[in-house]
Amino acid sequence: MKACVLDGRTVGVDAAYPDPVAAQGEVRVRVGLAGVCRTDLEIVKGYMEFTGVLGHEFVGTALEGRCGGRRVVGGINCVCGTCDMCRSRLPTHCRRRTVLGIQGRDGVFAEQTVLPETNLVPVPDSVSDRQAVFAEPLAAAIQIGRQIALEPGQEIIVLGDGRLGQLVAQVFQAWDLAPTVVGKMPDKLAILDGFGIAAVHADEAEPSKTADVVIECTGAAAGLAMALEFVRPRGKIVLKSTVADTAGLNLAPIVVDEVTVVGSRCGPMDAAIEMLAAGHIEVEPLITAEYPLDEALAALEHAATPEAIKVLIRP
Amino acid sequence: MKACVLDGRTVGVDAAYPDPVAAQGEVRVRVGLAGVCRTDLEIVKGYMEFTGVLGHEFVGTALEGRCGGRRVVGGINCVCGTCDMCRSRLPTHCRRRTVLGIQGRDGVFAEQTVLPETNLVPVPDSVSDRQAVFAEPLAAAIQIGRQIALEPGQEIIVLGDGRLGQLVAQVFQAWDLAPTVVGKMPDKLAILDGFGIAAVHADEAEPSKTADVVIECTGAAAGLAMALEFVRPRGKIVLKSTVADTAGLNLAPIVVDEVTVVGSRCGPMDAAIEMLAAGHIEVEPLITAEYPLDEALAALEHAATPEAIKVLIRP
Numbered sequence: 001m002k003a004c005v006l007d008g009r010t011v012g013v014d015a016a017y018p019d020p021v022a023a024q025g026e027v028r029v030r031v032g033l034a035g036v037c038r039t040d041l042e043i044v045k046g047y048m049e050f051t052g053v054l055g056h057e058f059v060g061t062a063l064e065g066r067c068g069g070r071r072v073v074g075g076i077n078c079v080c081g082t083c084d085m086c087r088s089r090l091p092t093h094c095r096r097r098t099v100l101g102i103q104g105r106d107g108v109f110a111e112q113t114v115l116p117e118t119n120l121v122p123v124p125d126s127v128s129d130r131q132a133v134f135a136e137p138l139a140a141a142i143q144i145g146r147q148i149a150l151e152p153g154q155e156i157i158v159l160g161d162g163r164l165g166q167l168v169a170q171v172f173q174a175w176d177l178a179p180t181v182v183g184k185m186p187d188k189l190a191i192l193d194g195f196g197i198a199a200v201h202a203d204e205a206e207p208s209k210t211a212d213v214v215i216e217c218t219g220a221a222a223g224l225a226m227a228l229e230f231v232r233p234r235g236k237i238v239l240k241s242t243v244a245d246t247a248g249l250n251l252a253p254i255v256v257d258e259v260t261v262v263g264s265r266c267g268p269m270d271a272a273i274e275m276l277a278a279g280h281i282e283v284e285p286l287i288t289a290e291y292p293l294d295e296a297l298a299a300l301e302h303a304a305t306p307e308a309i310k311v312l313i314r315p
Numbered sequence: 316m317k318a319c320v321l322d323g324r325t326v327g328v329d330a331a332y333p334d335p336v337a338a339q340g341e342v343r344v345r346v347g348l349a350g351v352c353r354t355d356l357e358i359v360k361g362y363m364e365f366t367g368v369l370g371h372e373f374v375g376t377a378l379e380g381r382c383g384g385r386r387v388v389g390g391i392n393c394v395c396g397t398c399d400m401c402r403s404r405l406p407t408h409c410r411r412r413t414v415l416g417i418q419g420r421d422g423v424f425a426e427q428t429v430l431p432e433t434n435l436v437p438v439p440d441s442v443s444d445r446q447a448v449f450a451e452p453l454a455a456a457i458q459i460g461r462q463i464a465l466e467p468g469q470e471i472i473v474l475g476d477g478r479l480g481q482l483v484a485q486v487f488q489a490w491d492l493a494p495t496v497v498g499k500m501p502d503k504l505a506i507l508d509g510f511g512i513a514a515v516h517a518d519e520a521e522p523s524k525t526a527d528v529v530i531e532c533t534g535a536a537a538g539l540a541m542a543l544e545f546v547r548p549r550g551k552i553v554l555k556s557t558v559a560d561t562a563g564l565n566l567a568p569i570v571v572d573e574v575t576v577v578g579s580r581c582g583p584m585d586a587a588i589e590m591l592a593a594g595h596i597e598v599e600p601l602i603t604a605e606y607p608l609d610e611a612l613a614a615l616e617h618a619a620t621p622e623a624i625k626v627l628i629r630p
Contacts, residue, residue, distance in 0.1 A: 090548060090549055093572065147573070221566065232400075233408035241570065242570045243567065251564075252558065253578075254554055255555065255579065255580055256578070257408065258408070258578045258579055259578050260577050261575070261576040261578075262574075262576075263572060263574045263576075264573055
């Protein structure tokens with residue numbers, strides 16, 4: 001099959017990559033549409049030392065099993081079910097997990113992929129492919145509300161106007177919260193403004209250590225230092241960026257201000273599909289471009305530009 | 316009066332430093348015994364850009380007010396009572412606070428100091444000066460239990476066998492927890508061993524990402540990175556070190572493992588005195604040396620050696 005493959009540090013489209021084979025409990029999925037995430041770009045830079053088919057955001061059609069013939073999205077963590085984390089009901093932290101297109105498992109920038117059947121979530125007809133392909137990052141946004149207490153009246157800052165920051169802001173708005181997004185790209189801030197979400201340019205934001213909650217979606221190693229300038233003493237920072245760089249960080253403000261920093265990764269795919277089906281999330285303004293799989297390298301390059309929000313790949 | 320003063324970057328003992336003057340609501344305290352903290356050493360290196368009399372750990376005798384003539388210890392944060400933090404019952408985070416020997420207020424390496432009367436906590440006769448001088452760092456150890464849930468059965472790692480790590484381990488033992496201290500100094504680990512507290516040399520510790528809670532008391536910027544090697548996914552790290560250095564930190568493990576990092580600073584002085592009075596804390600093995608105020612520079616130098624635990628200064 002055709003697939004976009006990272007071999008060490010080189011990315012290329014391979015027209016004759018081996019078709020994936022479903023193991024016990026797994027099903028093959030024909031990929032309909034895939035999305036490029038910041039994590040994919042970090043992986044290409046060497047994060048996770050991954051080799052194989054890139055990509056983990058997708059919507060496709062299950063080729064077998066109980067979802068056979070239906071459109072599906074899928075959780076990206078493939079777990080053992082028996083380790084201490086799985087037994088503690090923390091399967092996304094399975095000690096022996098593989099992760100779609102990230103760790104030990106081929107991803108979705110390909111004609112076909114394979115996932116455990118239990119990872120699949122059916123997509124209702126009312127949700128288009130261009131909506132459903134946002135399920136994975138949307139779930140990551142929803143996850144924030146499962147880790148910390150969020151309530152109306154809080155001062156909430158979202159740092160970053162990119163892929164994830166846009167989704168976090170829309171999810172929070174759907175939850176009746178009033179986030180303020182701090183970003184750097186006027187066009188991206190204008191999209192938020194169009195949704196009635198407060199959006200401020202970083203040059204105009206005045207960090208005054210008053211925010212109850214800061215969601216760090218900058219995609220940059222410096223994001224935590226910036227968050228510490230906004231959060232109030234005893235406030236909370238949710239850290240979302242996984243970057244290959246290290247940050248030259250002064251940790252003292254975390255201690256002095258007794259700030260809580262919460263790392264946050266994958267979220268509930270079923271809740272994401274529900275939010276899309278309920279019409280709470282507007283995805284079209286977030287789609288920068290769509291590329292055929294043959295042009296996956298151009299898609300990755302485009303996704304890495306500051307102007308891009310979500311770049312899609314159609315196998 | 317005689318005082319150990321930091322002027323910019325130079326420390327010296329000044330025999331004719333102006334006597335402190337008590338403002339409205341404040342009382343003068345004759346310092347009986349003071350302790351050197353890692354924070355003092357960081358301040359000498361430039362942390363907080365402090366100038367004035369160093370030191371914040373003390374026991375002394377109140378010279379006036381309701382505690383007049385009695386032995387006292389004192390909370391180090393001097394607060395306004397009217398800002399948003401004070402009104403939110405977070406007075407240690409007062410926006411306009413001064414902090415004894417740390418920020419905008421002369422400290423305790425002197426014959427006399429001054430504090431708001433409400434900061435003072437009387438010391439019962441059963442608690443000696445050499446015990447009471449530990450109240451401030453002991454309160455900082457107790458604070459951990461007010462910020463995160465600690466319970467028997469948890470795997471708890473204390474990183475650092477120094478001043479604070481020793482006290483945290485003793486407090487946790489008194490709370491029926493079973494901490495394991497990871498340190499680098501055989502003599503310090505032996506003290507813990509003598510108390511029946513598990514103590515392991517860092518070279519022999521095998522970080523396996525299984526600890527429910529890691530208390531970072533290394534006093535080093537690299538402490539958080541080390542803590543991330545011990546904590547389990549979804550586990551908690553309590554960060555205690557305030558250091559002037561910045562850390563070249565890879566933040567991705569916080570996100571991937573969804574770790575919670577909680578900064579923790581000052582704690583309840585009254586609870587500390589209660590623990591000392593109840594006989595829960597053995598301080599004598601932790602006292603490395605006692606210097607007269609005239610030799611405060613030697614005391615600071617001694618406190619900076621790897622072998623030292625608590626160095627005391629007697630005005």
